[in-house]
Amino acid sequence: MAQHHHHEHEGIALADAAKTAFEKSGEQWTDMRASVFDALSGFVKPASAYDIAEAVSNAQGRRVAANSVYRILDLFVTANLARRVESVNAYVANAHPDCLHDCIFLVCDNCGQATHIDDDSLSAGVRTAARKAGFSPERPVIEVHGRCSDCE
Template sequence: MATHSHSHHEPQGADLNVAAQATLEKSGEQWTTMRASVFSALAGFDKPASAYDIAEAVSKAEGRRVAANSVYRILDLFVGANLARRVESANAYVANAHPDCLHDCIFLVCDSCGQTTHIDNDVITRGVRNAAVSAGFVPVRPVIEVRGRCAACEAQR
């Protein structure tokens, strides 16, 4: 069965920070030093990170205590501006590798190691949105997460 997905150029490292800054500034927000620090910390994690994980990483990097509630506010801004995605079932966040592209995401979340893989499949997400509309519901932000085991964890069983 063919899947209809789309592909992106996915910037990494400094290029991802530049893309995030450009996207945030296009939305009318400022790219402050603190926001840059939070985004860099978030992008540095290889799996979803909580606001507490990010606050700890920023605190270490800056040599001063950064409160998790400050990080939560910035993460909420990032989610609204498409710079980050919230993995609902883990109450954690991942940096959006293509912040200039608006679409619904599907997350595959490993229950064993916590690794989260983001996939795009416009057919599935469009179907979810259409089903919601058919039920008389206006979808704003569909959240699709599949819990299970990643290939590496499954191979170790």
């Protein structure tokens, strides 16, 4: 299995890497965007926009609308700061926002944990199959549902 290796950031280093990547994409790193990223990166499982809005609201002591969070999350996904776990309509912070690649999520149907793995050969195969079918792939989404090792 061909795996993609890179440096994964955590904590303040992750926030700094996200800010740098976001600004390189031509976007501004505002206080609200920083707050949404901090909340998102604080979750250990994929978080919905509503979960993130609640966390930001609690941190700021004022209500933050989920619609605002959705817009920011869309920007984060476009700029590679976050990944959307499509099947559960939730998001995870990208631990390596300075590295653009396809990813695979292993989603536990029991506890909700989503493990992100990289396998360039698998995503390349998906892209090749799509092209052979006359389709121009932009972003393969590969999610595998089952049970994680903690829940077996």
